[in-house]
Amino acid sequence: xxxxxQHPSRVICKSGTSVKIECRSLDFxxxxxFWYRQFPKQSLMLMATSNEGSKATYxxxxxxxxxxxxxxxxxxxxxxxxxxxxxxSSFYICSARTTDSFNQPQHFGDGTRLSIL
Amino acid sequence: xxxxTQPDIHITVSEGASLELRCNYSYGATPxxxxxxxxxxxxxxxxxxxxxxDTLVQGIKGFEAEFKRSQSSFNLRKPSVxxxxxxxxxxxxxAGRGSTLGRLYFGRGTQLTxxx
Numbered sequence: 188x189x190x191x192x193q194h195p196s197r198v199i200c201k202s203g204t205s206v207k208i209e210c211r212s213l214d215f216x217x218x219x220x221f222w223y224r225q226f227p228k229q230s231l232m233l234m235a236t237s238n239e240g241s242k243a244t245y246x247x248x249x250x251x252x253x254x255x256x257x258x259x260x261x262x263x264x265x266x267x268x269x270x271x272x273x274x275x276s277s278f279y280i281c282s283a284r285t286t287d288s289f290n291q292p293q294h295f296g297d298g299t300r301l302s303i304l
Numbered sequence: 305x306x307x308x309t310q311p312d313i314h315i316t317v318s319e320g321a322s323l324e325l326r327c328n329y330s331y332g333a334t335p336x337x338x339x340x341x342x343x344x345x346x347x348x349x350x351x352x353x354x355x356x357x358d359t360l361v362q363g364i365k366g367f368e369a370e371f372k373r374s375q376s377s378f379n380l381r382k383p384s385v386x387x388x389x390x391x392x393x394x395x396x397x398x399a400g401r402g403s404t405l406g407r408l409y410f411g412r413g414t415q416l417t418x419x420x
Contacts, residue, residue, distance in 0.1 A: 193347070219406055230394065230410045231348075280347055284406055292338070293408065295347035 190214055191283050193296030201304055202273060208266045208299045210281030216261035217283035221293065222254075225278040237264045271303045306331045306399045310411035318419045319387050325380040325414050327395035336398030337378040338408065339369055341391045348394065354378060365389070390418040 190213040198206055210220055219238050223231040235256050237243040243256040253275075255267040264283075268275050278300055282293040309328045317323055329335055336355055340348040352363025359371040369380045378395060392415050396408040 191347070221407065228413075228415075230412045231408075233407055233409075236407055278345075282348075292350050292353060293406065295340075295349070297347040298345065300345065 191217075191281065191294045191296040193281055193299055195299060196297060197300040197302075199302045199304065200271065203270055206268045206271055206301060208268075208279055208281075208301075210264045210266070210283065210296055212262045212283045212294070215283075215285050215294075217264070217285065218261065219284050220258055220264040221282045222256060222264075222266050223280045223282070225280060225298075227278075231280060234266075268301065271301070273303045276301055276303045306335075306397055306409050308395050308397050308409055308411035310393075310395055310414050312414045313412070314415045314417065316417040316419060317385050320384050323380075323382045323385045323389070323416070325393050325395075325416070327378045327380065327411060328376050329378060329395070329397045330376065331397050331399065335378075337369075337371060338396040338398065339363065339367070339378075339380050340394045340396060340410075341365075342394065342413075343391050351380070351393075385416075385418055387418045387420060390416055392416070 192211045194209045222234045224234050225231045233246050234249045235243045235245045237256050237258040239258050239261050245251050258264040278298050280298040282295045284293045307330045311326050338353045339351040342348050351367050352361050354361050354371045362368050367382050371378050392413045394413045395411040
């Protein structure tokens with residue numbers, strides 16, 4: 188079945204550094220990728236919708252300059268957390284879909300646990 | 305605005321017992337509804353989905369869900385729970401248009417604990 192690979196699975200870094208998370212669709216072309224953030228014991232909150240070759244659409248309250256999203260190809264989207272601080276520590280999950288139709292479900296990566304010291 | 309409510313934060317059942325996880329949604333149009341399962345530290349796996357047609361949908365791992373428009377509900381059920389079913393379960397409604405088509409709105413999740 189369709190597989191989405193997310194890398195790294197876990198990252199620990201110092202405050203002030205930038206962290207890049209990759210999301211790859213391994214066996215299909217992902218026209219759209221989504222980035223979610225999940226706090227402990229809470230639901231997934233959509234951060235942004237990323238369409239290949241165009242600018243990402245951010246949800247209200249998500250800082251565009253803080254969370255840089257690039258979707259340069261049909262198989263790769265990246266989320267860069269710039270100048271990360273402890274409050275950015277969270278579980279980040281990406282998902283990908285092949286078409287705009289809900290008949291094609293989203294396929295989720297296994298997530299990235301980000302810890303900022 | 306669309307929203308999803310999962311009123312039960314944590315449910316505990318004995319292995320072999322039946323299970324029902326509740327989900328209510330708010331959406332102005334015909335909803336696309338989903339149930340996902342998440343194991344600790346993992347991404348989400350789709351259990352089942354409802355788009356149209358038969359209001360009782362079958363999913364993987366023996367799960368089923370029933371769409372009730374009059375109650376705005378999409379409850380997940382399983383007749384006999386296995387210890388491996390212990391996980392977090394999320395209900396979601398699909399919405400969005402244009403550049404955000406395909407976005408999912410998730411409920412807060414229900415943590416399922418299974419006693420042996």
